[in-house]
Amino acid sequence: MPLTLASLVQHSALKLTVRAGGDRLDVPVRWAHVSELADPVPYMEGGELLLITALQLDAENPRAMRRYVKRLAEAGVVGIGFAVGVNYDEIPQALVEAAEEEGLPLLEVPRRTPFLAISKAVSAALAADQYRAVTAGFAAQRELTRQALNAGPEGLLAALAAQVDGWTALYDASGAVVAAAPEWAGRRAARLTAEVERLRDRPAPASAVVGGPETEDRVELHSLGTGRRPRAALAVGTAAALGTAERYAVHSAIALLTLTTERSRSLYAAEQRIGAAVLRMLLAGESDHARAVAGDLYGDLLDAPFRVIVAESAPVSATRAHAEAHARVRTAKPPTAAVPPAAATAGAAAAVPAAAGDGGPLAGLAETVEAAAARAGEAVLVVPEGERLVVLAVDGGAAVAACGKYAEALEAARTKAVGEQAGEGGELVVGLSAPTGPVATAVAYRQAEQALSVARRRGRVLVEHEQLASGSMLPLLADDAVRAFADGLLRPLHEHDATGRGNLVASLRAWLSRHGQWDAAAADLGVHRHTLRYRMRRVEEILGRSLDDADVRMELWLALKATSHE
Numbered sequence: 001m002p003l004t005l006a007s008l009v010q011h012s013a014l015k016l017t018v019r020a021g022g023d024r025l026d027v028p029v030r031w032a033h034v035s036e037l038a039d040p041v042p043y044m045e046g047g048e049l050l051l052i053t054a055l056q057l058d059a060e061n062p063r064a065m066r067r068y069v070k071r072l073a074e075a076g077v078v079g080i081g082f083a084v085g086v087n088y089d090e091i092p093q094a095l096v097e098a099a100e101e102e103g104l105p106l107l108e109v110p111r112r113t114p115f116l117a118i119s120k121a122v123s124a125a126l127a128a129d130q131y132r133a134v135t136a137g138f139a140a141q142r143e144l145t146r147q148a149l150n151a152g153p154e155g156l157l158a159a160l161a162a163q164v165d166g167w168t169a170l171y172d173a174s175g176a177v178v179a180a181a182p183e184w185a186g187r188r189a190a191r192l193t194a195e196v197e198r199l200r201d202r203p204a205p206a207s208a209v210v211g212g213p214e215t216e217d218r219v220e221l222h223s224l225g226t227g228r229r230p231r232a233a234l235a236v237g238t239a240a241a242l243g244t245a246e247r248y249a250v251h252s253a254i255a256l257l258t259l260t261t262e263r264s265r266s267l268y269a270a271e272q273r274i275g276a277a278v279l280r281m282l283l284a285g286e287s288d289h290a291r292a293v294a295g296d297l298y299g300d301l302l303d304a305p306f307r308v309i310v311a312e313s314a315p316v317s318a319t320r321a322h323a324e325a326h327a328r329v330r331t332a333k334p335p336t337a338a339v340p341p342a343a344a345t346a347g348a349a350a351a352v353p354a355a356a357g358d359g360g361p362l363a364g365l366a367e368t369v370e371a372a373a374a375r376a377g378e379a380v381l382v383v384p385e386g387e388r389l390v391v392l393a394v395d396g397g398a399a400v401a402a403c404g405k406y407a408e409a410l411e412a413a414r415t416k417a418v419g420e421q422a423g424e425g426g427e428l429v430v431g432l433s434a435p436t437g438p439v440a441t442a443v444a445y446r447q448a449e450q451a452l453s454v455a456r457r458r459g460r461v462l463v464e465h466e467q468l469a470s471g472s473m474l475p476l477l478a479d480d481a482v483r484a485f486a487d488g489l490l491r492p493l494h495e496h497d498a499t500g501r502g503n504l505v506a507s508l509r510a511w512l513s514r515h516g517q518w519d520a521a522a523a524d525l526g527v528h529r530h531t532l533r534y535r536m537r538r539v540e541e542i543l544g545r546s547l548d549d550a551d552v553r554m555e556l557w558l559a560l561k562a563t564s565h566e
Contacts, residue, residue, distance in 0.1 A: 002028040003125040005049065005079050005105050011121055014113050016081070020096055021105030027078045032122040034115050039071065046076025049107075049122065051115045053086040054095070065098035073104045080104065081118060085111030130244065137248025144249065148256045156256060157181040163249040166217065166238035170257065171196045173231050174371045189235055192219065196233045199223055220250070224258045232257065271297065275381045279390060282441035290438060301379035301392060307400055308433040308441065309369075309391035310448040312456075313362050361428035362389050365406055369393060372402035390445075395435040403430065407462035414461070429455045430462040486559035492542045504542070505560075507535040512557045516547075 006025040009016050018025070030047030036055040037043075044050075050072060058064045072080065080099065082091045091108055099106035109118070140163045147155035157168045158181040169180040169189030175196045180186040195210050199221050206223045217237045225231040234257055236242075236250055278298055281290035291302055366382050369391055373380035376398035383390045393399035407430055414427065431452030436444035447465035455463035493504045507525060511532065514521040522529040536547060545552045 002129055003122060004028055005107070007125060008049070008118070008121060009107065014118060014121060015110050016113070016118075017108040017110075019082075019091055019106045019108050020099035021079070021103055024079075024103055024105050027105070029078055029122060031126075032081075032115075032119045034119075038068075041071050041075040044072075044075045044077060048077055049079045049081055049118070050077050051081040051083070051109070051118060053083045053088075054092070055087055059088065059092040060094050062094040062097065065092070065094040066101065069095070069098040069102045069104055073102045078105070079107060081107045081109045081115075083109045083111070083113075083115065133244035133248065136245035137252070140245065140249035141252040144252050144256055148260060153257060153260055154179045154181070156253060156260075160236070160249060160253045161185070164236060164238050164242060164246045166236060168237070168253075169235040171233040171235070172371045172375060173200070173367055175200065175233075176371075176375060178232070178375060185237065188237065192221065192235060195221060196235075199233055222250070222254050224254065272383065274298075276383045278381060279383050279392070279441075282392075282438055283445055285439075285442060287438035287441070298379050298381050298392075301381060301394060302438045305395040305435040305437060306392050307395050307435055308444040308448045309389075309393060309400075309403055309430060310445070310452050311362060311365055311389040311391070311428060311430040312452060313360065313387045313428065361410060362387070365389060365403065365428065365430070366391075368402050368406045369399040373397070373399040392441075400432075403432070404462065411461045428461055431455055432462060432464045434464075434466050482558075482562055486562040489543075489555065489559045490563060493539065496538070496542060502535055502538065504535055504539050507532060508539055508556060509560050511536060512553060512560070516553075 004026050008014060008029070009018060009025060028047065029049050030045070031049070032051060033040075033044070033048045034051045035043065036052060036057075038056050040050065057068065069080075080095075082088075082095065084090050091106065096106060109115070140159075143163075144156050144159050147159040151158075153170055157170060157179055161168045161181040167180065167182060167185035167188065169185055169192075170178045171189075171193075172178050175193045177186055177189045177193075180189050192210065195208065199206050199208055200223065202223070205225075208221045209218065210221065211218045217239055218241065219235055219237045220242070222234045222236075223232075224234055234250075234254060238246070242250060274293065274297060278290045278294045281287070281293065287302075291299065294302055362384075366384065366389055369380055370382060372378075373393065378394050378397045378399055380394070380399045381392040391399070391403070393403070407428070410428055429452055431448040431450065431454075433444035433447040433451070451463040451465040451468065454468060455461065490505065493508065496502065496504055503525075507521075507527075510524045511518075511521040514524065518529040518532055522532045525532065540547055547553060547556075
């Protein structure tokens with residue numbers, strides 16, 4: 001309980017008497033200060049009990065006293081202690097009236113009570129209050145530690161909310177609410193996601209205080225983690241500013257939550273080595289050994305269908321080039337349905353995730369899938385391999401959905417940047433396998449690599465292997481090698497047509513599109529079928545190939561599609 005003027009008045013040894021401002025005695029006292037200056041305000045910090053004898057004051061001048069008292073009140077002085085029997089036998093009426101008018105407590109100090117006794121009493125009371133706060137803080141620390149060990153972060157949050165008489169919430173690295181106490185605080189905590197994201201962008205440790213109509217109370221935000229980038233954040237909402245004991249409790253909670261959310265570098269490195277070993281065993285077909293090594297860490301992942309995700313960083317210029325080439329090919333209508341869009345969670349963010357801007361898109365993807373899996377209680381295996389990332393995640397789980405959402409956000413950002421000059425850095429390409437099990441991991445890995453290759457060729461961020469069979473292979477024709485082959489194969493026909501001796505290229509395209517039906521193709525061209533037969537013989541003569549060969553017809557059709565934008 002903080003020291004107040006009322007506590008000093010009730011101190012039997014001091015014998016203080018209230019002469020003015022008796023209704024303001026519940027104000028806390030931060031210190032007792034003696035000053036005989038006519039203007040002591042420059043040396044005040046606020047919260048002081050000013051002790052005077054009016055040695056240099058015109059204490060009987062009403063106007064001077066009103067100015068003096070008003071200035072003290074504005075400076076935050078909480079009261080005046082006037083010693084009688086020194087310069088004045090009693091407190092001058094002008095000072096009493098000025099104090100009453102300003103509402104500033106005025107205490108009469110008898111001659112037998114030295115100012116030193118008041119200063120000692122204030123100092124002792126402040127020390128006792130500080131000791132009580134420290135003791136309460138240590139008690140809170142013990143309780144918080146007990147809850148953290150027995151009930152985890154949720155129990156710790158509940159204990160902290162009780163200690164501060166408010167609410168608490170824990171956020172993960174993405175800014176999502178992981179837990180809150182009491183339960184009703186979850187909705188209130190969710191309103192602060194933007195503030196948490198801003199805090200995350202600052203070097204740890206970082207803190208901020210927010211308040212207003214949006215929060216309904218005063219909220220402190222604290223980043224959690226020892227690295228450059230926070231791994232989590234703590235919110236503490238209270239009706240008023242925290243006291244000393246509450247502050248100790250919050251600092252203890254920050255330390256404990258940091259221990260529970262921030263894994264040591266050696267432990268994290270060990271987990272990565274185990275994950276890499278499990279992946280190597282699965283790819284080598286040693287699923288039984290992989291299960292034994294995975295243990296409780298990744299065992300649940302191997303008991304359910306999972307997907308293999310392979311992601312790579314790609315230079316911006318290369319990715320943009322593939323995207324532009326793919327756009328040229330898409331101008332030609334393919335003979336089958338268009339390639340379906342990559343499967344991703346609906347409602348993806350409209351901007352690149354914040355994690356992508358810090359350690360790059362590859363690090364951002366790893367952080368995103370790990371955070372999503374942690375929130376959902378899923379096991380996820382993440383193995384960085386230089387500029388490549390391999391992930392094993394539960395099929396249909398939160399980590400796979402988060403990967404799709406992350407890729408969708410990058411795709412949206414890339415689309416928005418079309419036409420802008422590419423800067424330095426990299427972009428992301430991701431391949432996603434079909435659902436698989438431990439025995440067929442190697443097959444799923446190849447599927448993910450194939451999907452990754454297609455994503456790179458198409459200028460896409462993410463492609464699922466399941467889309468490849470249901471889509472079209474025409475976008476693959478944007479490859480420069482394919483284009484060069486097509487140009488070389490058809491060049492003799494284009495050179496023939498340039499002489500004005502016939503339209504062999506158009507005739508070939510019409511004949512192939514009609515599957516060799518002479519009458520239908522001739523009708524499309526507006527010529528006689530005998531004329532078309534003559535042109536096809538000329539095509540065979542010029543190219544030195546027989547149109548009766550199905551492989552030749554396939555190559556010619558693909559060559560025509562690859563150059564159809566021209």
